[in-house]
């Protein structure tokens with residue numbers, strides 16, 4: 001399929017809808033790659049974890065995230081709509097899936113996207129999320145033409161705030177009443193890396 005579909009009459013005012021680029025990135029110890037159906041079980045476990053449940057950016061009514069669907073149709077829908085993609089973080093030494101990253105809310109005109117993340121409880125505290133977020137953000141900016149990558153962090157999620165700091169993002173401010181965690185609506189801190197930061 002073409003990565004660029006156009007809506008409307010050819011010429012001025014066309015809305016370009018892009019399929020989100022399929023990308024794989026690596027660090028010496030991690031691979032970040034699109035999820036497949038084979039990842040369904042560890043993905044279900046990561047999303048079922050209590051801490052992940054507490055901070056997931058969805059209302060509780062959204063229900064449990066089912067790994068198979070997250071890895072297949074939900075990922076395909078997000079990719080095909082151009083809004084983002086669902087990635088696994090794989091530890092290269094033993095090929096274990098130790099975390100999930102996902103891009104969302106992509107604005108192709110502004111060239112902006114947002115990254116979210118969750119790491120398996122037994123792999124936390126090892127710097128996996130900041131390393132994976134950093135390498136994904138670099139690829140999006142340097143290889144795929146994004147100008148700005150955002151993270152949104154619910155106040156009180158100290159571990160997530162540390163990920164933003166360690167991945168080199170800059171704190172910009174607090175978006176009021178901007179989204180959900182499981183317990184209800186919350187303000188969200190916005191953090192960013194922009195293309196100029198990487199020069």
Ligand SMILES: CC(C)(COP(=O)(O)OP(=O)(O)OC[C@H]1O[C@@H](n2cnc3c(N)ncnc32)[C@H](O)[C@@H]1OP(=O)(O)O)[C@@H](O)C(=O)NCCC(=O)NCCS
Nearest residue numbers: 051052055116117118119124125126127128129159160162
């Ligand atoms: C936020 C999260 C992804 C961090 O991933 P990580 O790979 O453990 O990141 P780090 O190793 O850099 O640790 C970040 C912070 O977590 C805390 N931390 C350290 N060890 C930890 C452990 N064993 N368990 C939980 N948190 C720990 C510390 O505050 C650490 O900051 P520090 O480096 O200044 O000590 C992970 O805690 C997680 O999956 N949380 C639930 C999901 C979530 O909140 N996602 C973000 C919103 S969608």
